[in-house]
Amino acid sequence: MSKEPVKAREVSPEIRIGNFQEVVKGYSEEEALLEASRCLQCKNPLCSAGCPVGIDIKKFIYQIKQKDYQAAYLTIKEKSNFPSICGRVCPAEYQCRKACILTKKGSVFASEQAINIHFLERFAGDYARDNQINTKVENKKELSKFKVAVVGSGPAGLCCAGELARKGVKVDIFESLHKTGGVLRYGIPPFRLPADVLDFEINYLKKLGVNFITNFLVGKAKTIEELFAQGYAKIFLGLGAGVPSFLGVKGENLCNIYSVNEFLTRVNLMSAYKFPEFHTPVNIGRNVLIVGGGNTAMDSARVALRLQKINGLPLNTTVVYRRTEIEMPARRLEIEHARQEGIKFEFLVQPKEFIGDDQGFVKSLACLRSKLGEPDSSGRRRPVIIEGSEFQIDCDLCVIAVGLKANQILINATPELKTNQYSDVIVDSETMESSIKGVFAGGDIVGGEGTVIEAMGMAKKAAQTIINQLLKKESSNA
Amino acid sequence: MKIINKKTINQVGGVKITQLDIFSPDIAAKALPGQFIMLMVSENGERIPLTLVNTDKEKGIVSLIFQEAGFTTKSLGKLNPGDCLYSLVGPLGHPTEIKKFGKVILVGGGVGIAEILPIARALKQAGNQITTILGSRSKDLLILETELKSASDEIYIMTDDGSYGKKGFTTDMLKVLLAKDKYDLVYAVGPIPMMKRIVSVSKEFNVKTLVSLNALMVDATGMCGCCRVTVFDKVKFSCVDGPDFDGFGVDWEELEKRNKVYTVQEKHICNLFPKS
Numbered sequence: 001m002s003k004e005p006v007k008a009r010e011v012s013p014e015i016r017i018g019n020f021q022e023v024v025k026g027y028s029e030e031e032a033l034l035e036a037s038r039c040l041q042c043k044n045p046l047c048s049a050g051c052p053v054g055i056d057i058k059k060f061i062y063q064i065k066q067k068d069y070q071a072a073y074l075t076i077k078e079k080s081n082f083p084s085i086c087g088r089v090c091p092a093e094y095q096c097r098k099a100c101i102l103t104k105k106g107s108v109f110a111s112e113q114a115i116n117i118h119f120l121e122r123f124a125g126d127y128a129r130d131n132q133i134n135t136k137v138e139n140k141k142e143l144s145k146f147k148v149a150v151v152g153s154g155p156a157g158l159c160c161a162g163e164l165a166r167k168g169v170k171v172d173i174f175e176s177l178h179k180t181g182g183v184l185r186y187g188i189p190p191f192r193l194p195a196d197v198l199d200f201e202i203n204y205l206k207k208l209g210v211n212f213i214t215n216f217l218v219g220k221a222k223t224i225e226e227l228f229a230q231g232y233a234k235i236f237l238g239l240g241a242g243v244p245s246f247l248g249v250k251g252e253n254l255c256n257i258y259s260v261n262e263f264l265t266r267v268n269l270m271s272a273y274k275f276p277e278f279h280t281p282v283n284i285g286r287n288v289l290i291v292g293g294g295n296t297a298m299d300s301a302r303v304a305l306r307l308q309k310i311n312g313l314p315l316n317t318t319v320v321y322r323r324t325e326i327e328m329p330a331r332r333l334e335i336e337h338a339r340q341e342g343i344k345f346e347f348l349v350q351p352k353e354f355i356g357d358d359q360g361f362v363k364s365l366a367c368l369r370s371k372l373g374e375p376d377s378s379g380r381r382r383p384v385i386i387e388g389s390e391f392q393i394d395c396d397l398c399v400i401a402v403g404l405k406a407n408q409i410l411i412n413a414t415p416e417l418k419t420n421q422y423s424d425v426i427v428d429s430e431t432m433e434s435s436i437k438g439v440f441a442g443g444d445i446v447g448g449e450g451t452v453i454e455a456m457g458m459a460k461k462a463a464q465t466i467i468n469q470l471l472k473k474e475s476s477n478a
Numbered sequence: 479m480k481i482i483n484k485k486t487i488n489q490v491g492g493v494k495i496t497q498l499d500i501f502s503p504d505i506a507a508k509a510l511p512g513q514f515i516m517l518m519v520s521e522n523g524e525r526i527p528l529t530l531v532n533t534d535k536e537k538g539i540v541s542l543i544f545q546e547a548g549f550t551t552k553s554l555g556k557l558n559p560g561d562c563l564y565s566l567v568g569p570l571g572h573p574t575e576i577k578k579f580g581k582v583i584l585v586g587g588g589v590g591i592a593e594i595l596p597i598a599r600a601l602k603q604a605g606n607q608i609t610t611i612l613g614s615r616s617k618d619l620l621i622l623e624t625e626l627k628s629a630s631d632e633i634y635i636m637t638d639d640g641s642y643g644k645k646g647f648t649t650d651m652l653k654v655l656l657a658k659d660k661y662d663l664v665y666a667v668g669p670i671p672m673m674k675r676i677v678s679v680s681k682e683f684n685v686k687t688l689v690s691l692n693a694l695m696v697d698a699t700g701m702c703g704c705c706r707v708t709v710f711d712k713v714k715f716s717c718v719d720g721p722d723f724d725g726f727g728v729d730w731e732e733l734e735k736r737n738k739v740y741t742v743q744e745k746h747i748c749n750l751f752p753k754s
Contacts (some may be wrong), residue, residue: 176699178518178525178565186697215479215567217699221504242701246713251731253706253713255739262702270524270696276750278525280696281743360735409699409718477546 005112008037008119013340017309018304020273022194023337024088032123036064039115040413042101047117050099053079053457057096057117064120067209073128076121077135081159081460084197086453087122089188091295093332095453107334129200138210139168142474148466149174149232151218151410154182156238156443156455158205162465165208169470172232173210176217181271182240183444186259186269186454189299191306192334220411224417224439233473235465237425238459239410241444245403247291251354252400254362256283260296260401267303273310282312285397289365291320291351292401293328294449298335300399301343318344318393320351322370327380346393348372350385354398364392406445424448432462440466479563482539487592490618494546495589496555497531500623503538505530507566509597512574512690512722514542516698517554518565526550527695527717528595529667543592543621549747563615570698572635574688574741578605580662583655583685584630585648585676587613587668591622593690594667598629601665607631609661611651617642649675654705663688668727670734677725687725691716694737708732 009025045058063072068358072287076083096117097110104111153175160172214365266272270280288304304315348370355364369389372381406423418426418435425441432440442458483499502719514529532541546555586594610630614620615638664687666676673689680687693705693716705716710727
């Protein structure tokens, strides 16, 4: 009980900002055992209730303690398909760790004392990866005659495909980009999620027989109807939320003002940080501003800082957020990482207008100071602008990271597909079936900007319904 | 994604315009006039948009015509029949609105001439009377004259140096035509300065004018906003809201500046790999 939490090893800030390699190194076996031994093994554990997919956390930590790492991995796999990925990107401090009994009551996020469940999950996931362990394949013969189309190869699509393929269903995944992984590839930078971790999971799906069709935009190259006509029994839509929001202020189309998706896609997917070896360019700012307070804001700030470092520029990247640190939706771990690396923060600042030079490039941001007022619908205190507080910040490159909305191409091409006021696909929350029979959806296209683990939860549910429906169809045909 | 056929449309001095016919049955089956594709030459390459010039549904072939102007288009021009593109996705964007407008003027400038060919054919088939104005710096840089002649009822050629057709700009001819007769639509594709001038002329005569914009793009599926343009004071994405827009509303100055964001890198990479 008196034991101190075991910190995961990290590359020092001075070194890591000079490259795009993974920052958190994870636990060694000894460290994992030490951390696992801190778990109180509560009679009525609270942690699992904090997990969006209800992983039996107490059990897997116990299995780690018993050095049965394979069992620990399989326990996690019962609920989460990609422990190595979730162990890295799950916002544990808002979920399982916050629910842990060691977190102070009433705390907004996990206390430091809470068990580092995510690092233990990652340890189990990486152990399985290193030792080529995976869940048993339970090929059901009666399912092998069915073909399912999965649209989108992000977290939801990969998870759904894996669940189906493991049962013997034939799966084709359609991806519009030239590479698979969706937001895990174009959005999350490699210093948080290295490509080989993602590739391992994708290669495993390939081994299960999942067929990846890249460079294929469903909604344009084929409609839903045409996919059914082609012989797919069911269709799962994991389209994601990729449409960037902007501030809507004057001057926002000036040169060097990027949406967070453009900035991250250029660097992560297109490897613009290796220009000219890779041919996609990205501009590097001397005074970089990132507007927003979420994970994508932290990611783009840390990317911009690395670009400055790699190009020999003085480090000068500032996050501008309209509330205060406590209201930031970003992971606490990533805020800490950003701060360690030298990212500056300006809180209670509301952008008003971008000002450009005569070449059309941004040169400064006019802002207003705010103070916190009453809580809004999100429960967070609303920023209230202070009259007459206008000031300017120098800025030759800005990234707007203020949210992402549902991808629209397939939705617009499919009028029968019912959507809500945010243009998210409406599904039955039990079956994940949409308004079109046989068409299911999950991930950000259903819930708006969510987490990998939430997407996985939905995809698993959809896969289960698909399997049930296919088995039912098969038995009624027999 | 295999290149079936390659043709040099024109090569004069430093200007080279190339046609590639690419095997892509899925895109060919669906593509409509005015739509475009995104392609990558190699795994290290950038994603660039190119308008589809022709599609052969039966053979499953799509055709692209491009000027070997920048690093990526030059690399693309190095490919030969039998080579494969690294990536090709489409068809993208909204097709051009094809219906009976009545009397239509099509204006093509430079390599933009290639992009009006499918529009000319489709609009003609829809029963429109087609008047085409082609603009080129000189006679030997002019492309697709024969093809456009057969797709048009009338055709006018304008060259900057007067070496062919009439000396002058496409706008000069547009002015003459619009002053003489009533037209229902102007459709223009070409360099931004040309489209900008076309719109200022057609606006005088209040003739609806569509333009196909060539903004920079990355994913081209509405996810990055690199291609955002301001049209009638509203922000639009060229890739999913366009590429055709009402020319009267386009903020040309903004588009022109945004398209020059990477000129430094473009120069650098071209100097670095002069032969690639």
